[in-house]
Amino acid sequence: MATLSPILKQATPVVVDHALGSWIHATDGKKYLDFTTGIGVTSTGHCHPDVVAAAREQVGKIVHAQYTTVLHRPLLELTGLLGEVLPEGLDSVFYATSGSEAVEASIRLARMATGRPNIISFQGGFHGRTVAAASLTTAGTRFRSGFSPLMSGVHVAPFPHWYRYGWDEATAVEFALKELDHLLLTVSTPDDTAGFIIEPVLGDGGYIPTPAAFLQGLRERADRHGIVLIIDEVQAGVGRTGKFWGHDWAGVRPDVVITAKGLASGFPISAIAAPADLMGKAWPGSQGGTYGGNAVAAAAAVATLGVIERENLVENALLRGAELRAGLDALQAEFTDIGNVRGRGLMQGVEFSAADKTPDPETALAVQQAAIKEELLLLTCGPHGNVIRLIPALNVSSDEIQAGLSKFTQAL
Ligand code: PLP
Numbered sequence: 001m002a003t004l005s006p007i008l009k010q011a012t013p014v015v016v017d018h019a020l021g022s023w024i025h026a027t028d029g030k031k032y033l034d035f036t037t038g039i040g041v042t043s044t045g046h047c048h049p050d051v052v053a054a055a056r057e058q059v060g061k062i063v064h065a066q067y068t069t070v071l072h073r074p075l076l077e078l079t080g081l082l083g084e085v086l087p088e089g090l091d092s093v094f095y096a097t098s099g100s101e102a103v104e105a106s107i108r109l110a111r112m113a114t115g116r117p118n119i120i121s122f123q124g125g126f127h128g129r130t131v132a133a134a135s136l137t138t139a140g141t142r143f144r145s146g147f148s149p150l151m152s153g154v155h156v157a158p159f160p161h162w163y164r165y166g167w168d169e170a171t172a173v174e175f176a177l178k179e180l181d182h183l184l185l186t187v188s189t190p191d192d193t194a195g196f197i198i199e200p201v202l203g204d205g206g207y208i209p210t211p212a213a214f215l216q217g218l219r220e221r222a223d224r225h226g227i228v229l230i231i232d233e234v235q236a237g238v239g240r241t242g243k244f245w246g247h248d249w250a251g252v253r254p255d256v257v258i259t260a261k262g263l264a265s266g267f268p269i270s271a272i273a274a275p276a277d278l279m280g281k282a283w284p285g286s287q288g289g290t291y292g293g294n295a296v297a298a299a300a301a302v303a304t305l306g307v308i309e310r311e312n313l314v315e316n317a318l319l320r321g322a323e324l325r326a327g328l329d330a331l332q333a334e335f336t337d338i339g340n341v342r343g344r345g346l347m348q349g350v351e352f353s354a355a356d357k358t359p360d361p362e363t364a365l366a367v368q369q370a371a372i373k374e375e376l377l378l379l380t381c382g383p384h385g386n387v388i389r390l391i392p393a394l395n396v397s398s399d400e401i402q403a404g405l406s407k408f409t410q411a412l
Helices: 049-059 073-085 099-114 131-135 169-186 212-225 295-310 313-334 361-373 398-411
Strands: 016-020 023-026 031-034 092-096 118-122 154-157 193-198 228-232 256-259 270-274 338-344 347-352 379-381 387-390
Touching: 031 398, 049 295, 073 092, 073 270, 073 295, 092 099, 099 118, 099 131, 099 193, 099 228, 099 256, 099 270, 118 169, 154 169, 169 212, 193 212, 212 228, 295 313, 313 338, 313 347, 313 398, 347 361, 361 379, 361 387, 361 398
Parallel strands: 118 154, 118 193, 193 228, 228 256
Antiparallel strands: 016 023, 023 031, 092 270, 256 270, 338 347, 347 387, 379 387
């Protein structure tokens, strides 16, 4: 008899029977409000009828056709739709299956395009669990210890962690950019540095928005030194922050954008976008994988982008995000266990820490567990596990936000 591996540490005891919109119906008969969305994946809610219909229809046409042999209509349609939302100039798109694979593809691209070995990532960043992606990840030791050696050629620069330092944002940005310049002068010189990789909002690292001035500083250094600026939009992209891309908040131009999670409402597909001349520096066969750009996942992504546009879900993320944030800010004023509330749009984090900023993962875990009793599903994140993240579906309603806040208050 087989059992599930003990490394599967389930955050809740819930076993799903079926789910619709923001609600998960469990086998125990309970109905949970889902503010986890499978870690920011089910962007249009669970089982949106348009996504379900598109996937069903596609299953009857063709499920899988490897893109190095034949193409299929959903992939071409998806590329056309992404062309409408991608930053100007990022006109060449390639597909993989997961966020980590897209991260790997972007690293290969930066190395192939520049002929340089090193990649600089930022403290607290999360880029995935494959060995290369884990090498760039510093959102917690659990993602990297025990299986060294990791990929060589990675340097981790400071992130402007204003809250942790107890500084204002401008001071933290100035510090982090100075440290980056020092790294570029002493350890990973521009001649050796292929790319910077950064999230617009640190995800697993604690839901910390990357200050606009920091992203702008990276853009300026990337231009000066011919370094490829890779923006990892796997968690923050596709409307999650109340703008289509998380980096839109900073008004910077990326060289490479990678996206996954919310792109297909739960079907596994990821995309890497870059200017055609940069993308052309890789060669056929150097990127992708057997399941990359799967037909059913691509059809679900086409449907997802359609729903996001028709139902104004980017705007909904902004408006519902503001309601959620207002409620969380009010709770911070009431509960001293909450040290900080931050985020953008429907990507909000509540950090539990003492007055001296000592992280308090026990309280975060206790609140998460208490929320299950209130039939509200929440996740934790951050290197210490002391941040509760709230990631509702992009089509969450005002009533559902208020219901979530009231359950969260009960849990607190
Ligand atoms: N990049 C970011 C910002 C992520 O949040 C994640 C996953 O959480 C990944 C990359 C890795 O994606 P995946 O788990 O699909 O490999």
